[in-house]
Amino acid sequence: MYAYAVNATLGDDVYSEPSTTPVIYQPTYHALEAHIAQLTGKEAGLFMPSGTASNQIALRTHLKQPPYTVLCDHRGHIHRYEVGGTPFHSGAAMTTLIPSNGHHLTLSEVEDNVIYDTDVHLAPTEVISLENTLNGTIFPQDEIIAISEFARSHNIKMHLDGARLWHVAIETGLSLKELCDAFDTVSLCFSKGLGAPIGSCLVGPTEFIAKARRFRKLFGGGMRQTGILAASAAYALNYNFPLLVNVHALARKVQKGLEDVGVTILSPAETCMIFYDASSIGATYDEIFERGRKLPEPLILGGSRVVIHIQTSEAAVDDFLTLIRDIAGEKKRAGFVKPETNGQTHFKEVYVRRVSH
Incomplete structure (x- = not known):
């Protein structure tokens, strides 16, 4: 370029x-x-x-x-x-x-x-x-x-x-x-x-x-x-x-990974974005943000929107899914039970990215 x-x-x-x-x-x-x-x-x-x-x-x-x-x-x-x-x-x-x-x-x-x-x-x-x-x-x-x-x-x-x-x-x-x-x-x-x-x-x-x-x-x-x-x-x-072909594939991987640990998807990965509900595993977006920024390779996370782009690596996606999986497991062991929903979805749009140098 x-x-x-x-x-x-x-x-x-x-x-x-x-x-x-x-x-x-x-x-x-x-x-x-x-x-x-x-x-x-x-x-x-x-x-x-x-x-x-x-x-x-x-x-x-x-x-x-x-x-x-x-x-x-x-x-x-x-x-x-x-x-x-x-x-x-x-x-x-x-x-x-x-x-x-x-x-x-x-x-x-x-x-x-x-x-x-x-x-x-x-x-x-x-x-x-x-x-x-x-x-x-x-x-x-x-x-x-x-x-x-x-x-x-x-x-x-x-x-x-x-x-x-x-x-x-x-x-x-x-x-x-x-x-x-x-x-x-x-x-x-x-x-x-x-x-x-x-x-x-x-x-x-x-x-x-x-x-x-x-x-x-x-x-x-x-x-x-x-x-x-x-x-x-x-x-x-x-x-x-x-390269957007790969972007969409990674987005679908994020969605499947979230669903596999019981996360409620608010808007599925039709292209490059997924919206998810952190409360469905007993977490808050602030909590996920704090945990993400403390990773050896920090993730900057906030809100319900995950956006995949051409520079998003598969390793970053794997780290994000591992983080969510760990948090979900901790909440479950602490006694969290996923509540039933009335079908209403609300989400806040915030970027998700990895710190890069």
Whole structure:
């Protein structure tokens, strides 16, 4: 990745124009943007400093003049983890839905909550924003297509927060184009999953991306010599993307290991994440954190979310499972009996990682 970065072009991303640049000297960032656009079946792409910037600039570009509403899952990144950016930057109201199946939104739920009538009390829905993956789970493609067909029949735009869409492509065998066809615009992240140091890419129609480029500058995201960053992302796409097969296998190993010692799984390993309930073996997340950090090779643990990535070793997974197995055994010998549950699941999202040098 360093070698890719060293050999990148150093042109200015704010001033450079791809239409007047000879292909042989095409700036690295333009080459990456064009490549991602081609992979996703869109007309154009725009390199962004972060997934949050990519999502928020996409929404701002879609939205013209208030009043309007954006519809999304109540767990969606654009709603929960982007500092209230949608109402702040775009003046948009949010319609947030809780999926009745606990997994993904359905067409019927979207139909029941989209606003497109003439009642002056209501702000019409202008954008439906979906997320794939969401908490590591895969949004069924047939449901996405059904929602998209409904949205387009009412002239509602479709945006995808596809920060971890790479995982969906690996797990389902669907191409990025197939996964993106149902959406007008898509945001893809290079740092999550693929392991680049920074960056996302927003793809969509040429005219849309030209407007988004101006909003990127307005929002303070117009960077200069981004070739170094784009080259790192290009390396990640070429060499780290295929490694996600192993990531998913390790995630399934974590799930099985936890289940084998009686841990309740709150959300299974569909891709790279597992959510588990520490109380199901009589432990607390704080207790697991303290024990993990005292290991000869420390594990930094917290909350219910375990995230496997391309640098997670099998040894780290084995150490984590051994730790949980030891704690479960101690609790059982101390008289802990696993309580019956009412089917309700609650989890807190915190990263899990190993200290590395």
